[in-house]
Amino acid sequence: MADFGLYAYQEEVVQRALKGENVIIWLPTGGGKTRAAVYVAKKHLETTANAKVMVLVNKVHLVDQHYNKEFEPILGSRYQLAKVSGDSEEKDFFGKVVQSKDLIICTAQILYNAMINKEEFKHVELSDITLLIIDECHHTHKESVYNKIMRCYVEKKLLRQKPLPQILGLTASPGTGGKSTLDCAVEHVLQICANLDSVIVSTKNYVPELKKNVPKPMKTFDIVEKRGADPFGDRLKWIMKQIHEYMDVPPDFKLRECGTQEYEGDVMILEQRLAQCAIHLREYNDALLINDTLRMMDAFRSLEEFYSTKAAKAFDGTDIFLVGLFNENQVELKNLATNVVYENPKMAKLESVLLNQFTPGVQSKGILFSKTRKSTHCLYDWVTKNTALQEAGVKADILTGAGNGNTHMTQNEQSNTIRRFRKGSLNLLISTSVAEEGLDIPECNLVVRYGLLTNEIAQQQASGRARARDSQYSVVAQAGGPELRREHINDFLEELTQKAIAKVQSMRDAEIELQIEAVSSSKTSEDCKTEKKGLFAASNVKILCRSCFKAVASGSDVKLLENSHYVNINPDFKEFYRQGERVLLQKRFEDWEPGCTVICNNGNCNKDWGFEMKYKESNLLPNMAIKNFALETPVGRMTVKKWKDAPFMVEEFSFEEYCYNNMPDLFD
Numbered sequence: 001m002a003d004f005g006l007y008a009y010q011e012e013v014v015q016r017a018l019k020g021e022n023v024i025i026w027l028p029t030g031g032g033k034t035r036a037a038v039y040v041a042k043k044h045l046e047t048t049a050n051a052k053v054m055v056l057v058n059k060v061h062l063v064d065q066h067y068n069k070e071f072e073p074i075l076g077s078r079y080q081l082a083k084v085s086g087d088s089e090e091k092d093f094f095g096k097v098v099q100s101k102d103l104i105i106c107t108a109q110i111l112y113n114a115m116i117n118k119e120e121f122k123h124v125e126l127s128d129i130t131l132l133i134i135d136e137c138h139h140t141h142k143e144s145v146y147n148k149i150m151r152c153y154v155e156k157k158l159l160r161q162k163p164l165p166q167i168l169g170l171t172a173s174p175g176t177g178g179k180s181t182l183d184c185a186v187e188h189v190l191q192i193c194a195n196l197d198s199v200i201v202s203t204k205n206y207v208p209e210l211k212k213n214v215p216k217p218m219k220t221f222d223i224v225e226k227r228g229a230d231p232f233g234d235r236l237k238w239i240m241k242q243i244h245e246y247m248d249v250p251p252d253f254k255l256r257e258c259g260t261q262e263y264e265g266d267v268m269i270l271e272q273r274l275a276q277c278a279i280h281l282r283e284y285n286d287a288l289l290i291n292d293t294l295r296m297m298d299a300f301r302s303l304e305e306f307y308s309t310k311a312a313k314a315f316d317g318t319d320i321f322l323v324g325l326f327n328e329n330q331v332e333l334k335n336l337a338t339n340v341v342y343e344n345p346k347m348a349k350l351e352s353v354l355l356n357q358f359t360p361g362v363q364s365k366g367i368l369f370s371k372t373r374k375s376t377h378c379l380y381d382w383v384t385k386n387t388a389l390q391e392a393g394v395k396a397d398i399l400t401g402a403g404n405g406n407t408h409m410t411q412n413e414q415s416n417t418i419r420r421f422r423k424g425s426l427n428l429l430i431s432t433s434v435a436e437e438g439l440d441i442p443e444c445n446l447v448v449r450y451g452l453l454t455n456e457i458a459q460q461q462a463s464g465r466a467r468a469r470d471s472q473y474s475v476v477a478q479a480g481g482p483e484l485r486r487e488h489i490n491d492f493l494e495e496l497t498q499k500a501i502a503k504v505q506s507m508r509d510a511e512i513e514l515q516i517e518a519v520s521s522s523k524t525s526e527d528c529k530t531e532k533k534g535l536f537a538a539s540n541v542k543i544l545c546r547s548c549f550k551a552v553a554s555g556s557d558v559k560l561l562e563n564s565h566y567v568n569i570n571p572d573f574k575e576f577y578r579q580g581e582r583v584l585l586q587k588r589f590e591d592w593e594p595g596c597t598v599i600c601n602n603g604n605c606n607k608d609w610g611f612e613m614k615y616k617e618s619n620l621l622p623n624m625a626i627k628n629f630a631l632e633t634p635v636g637r638m639t640v641k642k643w644k645d646a647p648f649m650v651e652e653f654s655f656e657e658y659c660y661n662n663m664p665d666l667f668d
Contacts, residue, residue, distance in 0.1 A: 004035075004038075004039070004074060006032075006035070006036060006039055007032065007206070007209060007210075007213060008205075008206045008209055009027075009031075009203035009205075009206035009207070009209050009210045009213075010027075010031075010032055010035065010036045010039070012203050012204070012205055012206055013025045013026075013027065013036060013201050013202060013203055014036050014039055014040050016199070016201055017040045017166075017168050017201075018040060018043055020166055021166075021198075021199065022166060022167040022168070022196065022197050022198040022199070023167075023168060023169070023198050023199055023200070023201050024137060024168075024169035024170070024171060024174075024192070024193065024196060024198045024199070024200040024201065025037070025168070025169065025170050025171070025201060025202075026171055026172075026173075026174070026200055026201065026202040026501060027170075027172065027202065027203070027210070028172055028210075028214050028460070029172045029214075029460070029461050029463075029465065030213075030214045030443070031172075031210060031213070031214050032213075033170040033171075033172070034066060034070045034135070034170065035070065036170075037055070037070075037133050037135075037168060037170055038070050038071055038074050038075070040131070040133075040168055041053045041055075041071070041075065041103060041131060041133065042074060042075060044130070044131045044166070045075070045079055045102060045103070048130055048131075050130070051102065051130050051131065052098065052101075052102065052103075052104075052128060052129050052130045052131070053102065053103040053104070053129075053130065053131045053133065054098075054103070054104050054105075054106065054111065054129045054131070054132050054133070054165075055071065055103070055104070055105040055106070055133040055135065056106065056107070056108045056111060056132065056133065056134045056135060056146070056149075057105070057106075057107055057108070057135045057136070058107070058108055058135065058136050058139055058144075058145075058146065059107070060085045060086060060087065060107055060411065061411050061414060061415075062135065063083045063084070063085040063105050063106060063107060064083060064085075064411075064415075066105050066135070067081065067083040067105050071103060071105060075102075075103060079102040079103055080100065080101045080102045080103075081101060081102065081103045081104070081105070082097050082101040082103075082104045082105070083104075083105045083106070084097060084104060084105070084106040084107075084110055085106060085107050085110065086107065086109070086110070087411075091110055091113075092121075092122070093121040093122065094106075094110060094111075094113075094114045094121075094122055094124060095114060095119075095120065095121050095122050095123045095124050096121050098114075098124050098128055098129075099128075108134075108145040108146050108149060109145050111124060111149060112145050112148055112149050113563070115149065115152060116563075126149075126152060126153055126156065126164055126165060127162075127163050127164065127165075129165040130163075130165055130166065131165055131166045131168065132165040132166070132167050132168070133168045133169075133170070134146060134167065134168070134169045134170065134196065135170050136170065136171060137169030137170055137171050137192070137196060138171045138172075138173060138174045138175060138192060138457060140169070140192060140195045140196050141177075141191070141192065141195060147195055150167075150195050150196055150197070151195075153165075153167070153197060154194075154195075154197060157197060167196055167197055167198050168198075169196045169198055172457075172460060172461055173457045173460045173461070173494070173497055174188070174189050174192045174200070174457075174497065174501070175188070175457040175493070175497060176188055176189075176493050176496050176497050176500065177191070180489075180492075180493070180496070182496060182499055182500060182503070185493075185496045185497065185499070185500035186500045186503050186504055188500070189497075189500045189501055189504045190504055190507075193504065199505075200501055200504060200505060201505070202501065202505070215469060215471070216463075217447065217463060217471040217472055217473040218470070218471070218472050218473065219463075219472075219473045219474075219475070220472060220473070220474050220475070221474075221475050221477070221484065221487070222349050222352070222353050222474050222475065222476045222477075223349075223477060223478070223479050223484070224345040224346050224348075224349045224476070224477075224478055224479065225345065225478070225479055226478055226479065226480075227342065227344070227345060229342055230291070230342060231336050231339075231342060232291060232296045232299070232300075232333065232336040232337050232339075232342060233259065233288055233291050233292075235329065235332060235333055235336060236258075236259075236284055236287055236288055236291070236299075236333075237258045237259070237288070239284060239325060239326070239329055240258050240281060240284050240285075242325060243277050243280060243281055243284075243322065243325070246277065246321060247277040249270070253266075253269075253270065254266075255267075255270075258284075258285060258288060259285060259288030259289060259291075259292060260285075260289075261289075263285050264282060264285050264286075267281045267282050267285065268282075268639075271639055275546065275549065275630060275637075275639075276318045276319060276322065276549075277318065277322065279547075280322045283302070283303060283306045284303070286302060287299040287300070287302050287303050290302055290374075290375070290378070291344070292344070292451075292478075293344070293346065293370075293371075293375065293450070293451035294344065294347070294375060294378045294379065294382070294451075295337075295343065295344060295347060295378065295382065296336065296337035296338075296339075296342070296343065296344065297337045297338065298378040298381075299337065300333055300334055300337040302374070303326065303333070304330070307323060307326045307327075307330075310322075310323055346450075346451075346476060346477075346478065347382065349476050350368075350448070350450060350476050351386065351388060351389065353446075353448060353474050353476060354366070354368075354383075354389060354392075354394060354428070354446075354448070355388060355389065355392055356472075357445055357446040357472065358389070358392045358393055358394050358427065358428070359392055359393070360391070360392060360393050361393075363424070363427075364427060364445040364446060365421065365427050365428075365442060365443070365444045365445055365446075365468070366427065366428045366429070366444055366445060366446035366447065366448065367428070367429045367431055367441070367444055367446075367447050367448070367462075367465055368396075368428060368429070368430045368431065368448045368450060369431055369432070369433070369447070369448065369449045369450060369452060369462055370430065370431070370432065370450050370451055370452070371432070371451055371452055372432065373400045373401075373432060375451065376398045376399075376400055376430045376431065376432055377398060379430045379450075380396060380397070380398050380430050383396045383428070383430065384396065393427070394427065394428050395425065395426050395427050395428065396426065396427075396428040396429070396430055397417050397420070397421075397426050397428075397429065397430070398417075398429075398430050398431070399414065399417050399418070399429045399430070399431040399432075400431065400432045401432060417429070418441060421441065421442065422442050429441070433454070433458060441465060443465075443468045443471075444465050444468060444471060445468045445470075445471045445472065446471065446472050446473075446474065447462055447463060447465050447471070447472070447473045447474070448474045448475075448476060449462060449473075449474070449475050449476070449483075449487070450476050451483065452483060452486075454486070454490075459487070459490040459494070460490075460494055475487050535633075535647040535648065536555075536633050536634060536647050536648045537555075537556075537648065538554070538555035538556040538558070538648040538649060538650065538651075539554055539555065539556040540555070540633070540634055540648075541554065541555035541631055541632065541633050541646075541647070541648050542554060542555075542631070542632040543555060543557075543558070543624075543629050543630075543631060543632075544629060544630040544631070544632055544637075545576075545600045545602065545605060545607050545609070545628075545629065545630075546607060546627075546628050546629050546630045546639065547600060547605050547606075547607035548600060548602045548603070548605040548607065549630060550576070550600070550602045550605075551632065552573065552576040552577075552600075552629075553568055553570065553573055553576070553624075554570075555631075555646070555648045555650075557569060557570040557573060558624065558650050559650065559651055559652065559653035559654075560643075560650045560651065560652050560653060561613075561615070561621070561652075561653040562591070562653075565613060565621075565623050566623065566624050566626065566643050566650060567613065567615075567621040567622060567623050567624070567653060568621070568622045568624055569621065569653070569658055573622060574622075575601075576600070576601055576602070577598040577599055577600060577601050577609060577622065578598075578599055578601045579595075579596040579597070579598065579599070579612070580596055580597035580598070580599045580608070581596060581597055582594075582595070582596050582597075583595065583596065583597060583611045591615060591616055592613045592614060592615045592616070593613075593614050594611055594612070594613060594614070595611060595612030595613060595614050595620055596611065596612055597609075597610070597611045597612075598610055598611060598612060598622050607628060608628060609622070609624060609625065609628050609629070610622060610623045610624045610625040610628065611623055615655075616655065619658070626640055626641070626642060626643045626646060627639075627640075627641050627642075631646065631647070633647060
């Protein structure tokens with residue numbers, strides 16, 4: 001087994017963990033938190049009888065990354081290691097894996113599922129684990145899966161149920177929880193410590209060494225003045241005003257300024273009353289937000305793409321009016337969008353920032369952070385078509401989160417992109433927040449945050465990517481704009497976090513009351529959620545297509561399958577949809593496989609509702625995405641993004657009952 005040493009600051013922060021205490025290691029991005037955790041795991045395995053180490057991560061790609069880059073090279077020759085995620089077949093007999101291995105790296109959801117699953121081959125108890133390492137542990141709050149696991153831990157501790165694992169948390173910043181006073185920030189850090197039953201440790205004696213190894217970048221605010229004129233944006237707002245007048249906004253409802261996040265929130269509320277118009281207004285508001293950050297043509301194409309699909313789906317007077325309104329203004333909008341006189345000045349400033357770092361013959365690496373997957377694709381198109389950037393040697397590609405949509409990346413695509421970036425065939429990543437946290441990305445000379453409104457944790461992690469000597473961290477923003485204000489607030493909150501941690505470190509045994517309070521509030525919260533879910537009987541809630549608003553199901557038709565999938569078991573439901581393309585997933589599952597997408601069959605609606613699941617080899621069950629439906633309740637219409645927010649209880653799926661009701665011949 002390879003041996004390895006630590007920097008003095010790393011040795012300092014692991015001392016209490018080596019004594020068996022529960023600790024949170026707080027080191028900046030690039031400070032070697034994971035390496036310190038490997039060291040603690042190694043010593044634990046060497047000195048603890050029947051040791052069982054489990055490493056929890058909050059993203060699937062980190063399972064492979066931690067296994068391949070950190071733990072296996074050091075521990076693999078002497079100990080039995082396993083990596084398990086939703087992609088792994090081992091998840092189906094996770095209990096057996098835990099019994100047979102010395103160290104397991106898995107997503108937190110895998111462990112939590114095993115804790116609540118009572119099947120022998122799948123079940124895991126906290127008492128089976130002797131050391132529990134929690135990566136990015138600042139996520140241990142509210143209803144996160146980390147916190148669900150730790151609530152079980154704290155409950156067992158308060159009931160004096162033993163044995164329990166030692167806890168080792170890792171974080172670059174616990175943040176302030178959005179609080180702006182020292183006392184409240186201290187309370188937030190204390191709550192994280194309480195949730196993890198841990199003290200928080202950082203280097204005190206070797207700060208200069210840490211700063212030498214993890215240098216802070218030079219921060220610049222690259223400010224542009226507001227556009228002198230924006231006729232394209234003005235035209236969009238005029239169209240939105242026509243929609244406001246058409247739909248007759250209720251007098252009790254006040255819409256805020258178009259082109260803002262606040263307006264988007266207003267429209268989401270309005271969608272519950274005037275859904276068709278609200279959907280179109282959201283698209284125009286998105287176009288305004290794009291116009292504020294990217295090129296005018298990017299905003300125009302976004303609308304054009306939306307209406308190219310809507311034109312064929314118009315089925316009533318409102319739809320015909322909304323599509324017609326765009327068609328009437330389409331030519332004028334395109335003419336305005338192609339007028340370079342009114343182009344977004346932020347793009348010119350961004351070009352200047354990039355050209356300052358990327359010059360022919362100079363080896364530089366950079367990350368350009370943007371808000372959405374759509375914006376990363378627009379920026380990539382801009383970079384690759386920009387003559388000056390291409391002559392400067394900029395070789396860019398996109399890095400976004402994993403998933404199954406058209407704009408998502410697979411894990412292999414992510415890994416290949418990062419590999420090319422590391423080797424130098426790429427030198428600029430255009431990324432969403434996925435590159436802020438966790439991914440093994442080489443040190444950069446330049447990090448640019450562009451059009452972002454995030455908290456202090458995300459800002460610190462993005463800044464931590466600029467770790468090369470004399471690196472730059474640039475904020476491109478409009479003078480007096482919200483991004484600039486947020487950045488200054490985050491700078492203040494970062495300092496506040498450091499002060500709060502220092503104050504918490506000076507305290508003693510302050511967590512126990514918070515632990516009791518956390519467990520109590522958790523139960524109260526669960527009671528409230530249950531009460532909210534039971535607000536209406538499932539049979540009294542109609543489920544409507546969110547596009548054409550035809551009633552297609554009852555709440556009582558929906559059942560919860562394997563604690564994950566909301567399926568419609570009513571055989572009559574198939575009359576309301578048609579099958580689309582076959583769904584292809586990289587993952588394999590024990591009891592089911594994906595079938596085809598299900599699409600609204602009402603006239604020209606064609607709203608995507610979800611996909612069919614082939615369950616236990618023969619039963620096709622439509623898996624319904626609640627965001628694609630509206631709910632008609634006894635007190636009015638509403639929409640929710642997630643099933644957990646539905647105002648009725650969804651019963652668990654019973655395979656035996658389903659077979660009895662739908663295949664009675666089997667029971668004759």
